[in-house]
Amino acid sequence: MSTDAVQTANGAGQLFQLLRDGIPRTRAELAKTTGLARSTVAVRVDELMRMGLITPVADAVSTGGRPPSQFAINPAAKVVVAADLGASHATVAIVDLAGTVLAETSASLDIALGPEPVLTWLVDGARELLASVERTVDDVAAMGIGVPGPVEHSTGQPVNPPIMPGWDHFDIPAWIFEHMPVPVLVDNDVNIMALGERGLAWPGVDHLMFVKIATGIGTGIISDGRLQRGAQGIAGDIGHVQVARGADIPCQCGNRGCLEALASGPAIARALRAQGIEAHTGSDVVDLVKRGNIDAIQAVRQAGRDIGEVLTTCVSLMNPSVIAVGGSMARVGEHLIAGVREVVYSRSTPLATEYLSIVQSVAAEHAGVRGASMLAIEHALSPESFTAAFLPV
Numbered sequence: 001m002s003t004d005a006v007q008t009a010n011g012a013g014q015l016f017q018l019l020r021d022g023i024p025r026t027r028a029e030l031a032k033t034t035g036l037a038r039s040t041v042a043v044r045v046d047e048l049m050r051m052g053l054i055t056p057v058a059d060a061v062s063t064g065g066r067p068p069s070q071f072a073i074n075p076a077a078k079v080v081v082a083a084d085l086g087a088s089h090a091t092v093a094i095v096d097l098a099g100t101v102l103a104e105t106s107a108s109l110d111i112a113l114g115p116e117p118v119l120t121w122l123v124d125g126a127r128e129l130l131a132s133v134e135r136t137v138d139d140v141a142a143m144g145i146g147v148p149g150p151v152e153h154s155t156g157q158p159v160n161p162p163i164m165p166g167w168d169h170f171d172i173p174a175w176i177f178e179h180m181p182v183p184v185l186v187d188n189d190v191n192i193m194a195l196g197e198r199g200l201a202w203p204g205v206d207h208l209m210f211v212k213i214a215t216g217i218g219t220g221i222i223s224d225g226r227l228q229r230g231a232q233g234i235a236g237d238i239g240h241v242q243v244a245r246g247a248d249i250p251c252q253c254g255n256r257g258c259l260e261a262l263a264s265g266p267a268i269a270r271a272l273r274a275q276g277i278e279a280h281t282g283s284d285v286v287d288l289v290k291r292g293n294i295d296a297i298q299a300v301r302q303a304g305r306d307i308g309e310v311l312t313t314c315v316s317l318m319n320p321s322v323i324a325v326g327g328s329m330a331r332v333g334e335h336l337i338a339g340v341r342e343v344v345y346s347r348s349t350p351l352a353t354e355y356l357s358i359v360q361s362v363a364a365e366h367a368g369v370r371g372a373s374m375l376a377i378e379h380a381l382s383p384e385s386f387t388a389a390f391l392p393v
Contacts, residue, residue: 011040012051016054018033025071026069048071052077054073076096077097079096080097080141080373081094081140081143081144082094082373083126083143084192084368084371085109085145088109090106091105091368091369092104092129093129094129094133099199103132105129109121111148111163114166115167119176122145126180137181137182142376142377142380143182144185144373145176146188146190150188153186156172159233159234162253183385189218191229192371192375193210194210195370195375196368196374200363200366201324206223208320211311211325213264214264216239216264217238217239217260219236223320239260242255243306244309246262259306264282266281268299269285275295277296285299286328286332289333289335297335304342308342311323311343315344321357323358324362326363344356
């Protein structure tokens, strides 16, 4: 690409950042906001139109004479692939730049099968979905993936994931790129769920915690409007915080008394089996609760209290406005959340809980895919990625 072409692309990219929010603007409004000459804005608008990244929308209200034309981002210009990989399930979707899901598929898939079988399913599924919406790999601006374990976000590699045998330091982005040459962003699944929940239900909230309760237990933390990953990508890993009530219960991480060993879906099922009740999975527990089984309801309520015990400390540390509870065990409804509220509201300071909402996830099973798509879209449309993603060399 020539120097002039690069300068034009960079200028168009800067203008594009203003239009990313989807709000239609006229050339005059863009010139006023940027301080650029109208002729310069016109050239850059034409360039973005040529690339298909923006599109004319309904004309603005005229103040006399011909109504000025407005322009906004073209959501169909590119797509992203979003994938939510859980311990025993997987979902992949094709999403446009406005966050609208164009196609989606899910399957029962054991993450313990290892990286190559799971990622092969992901890539094959993505290709099939692209074909179903008449798109190709060339239309993909980026891919976002959530996995159920700690991730070194800068490399996209899982780090000592307890329930992901064979995945430790596996280079997910490099493997994907060999089979589908697109930029790949990888994060812990509960982190992307936090992004998805905030984007869908709480866009104006800058301090939010998303608690995923399923095969494992983890928390995604958004503070001051930004996702907090921590130094090694394990911020929010509350599943392996010790709870006094379970001091003698072994956890798969090698310690005893972890919250996950007490309050996860498999842990609740194990406690019910000890009472002679047939329950082998978290789904079995959910079914029992929905059928009104008193023992299951009490076990779930106690699990909520155990989770609330750990979250009480989190509330003091992070001072969130919202705690959203999701994951497969959230399907038990208010019984689990009631236990969380019981402990958090009684043990936290009144100032910390005065405006604190502890609620069931609004995004629910869609939180992961939505968050993964947001991760990919944000990367693809960032100033650093704009030229590489949309302008061929």
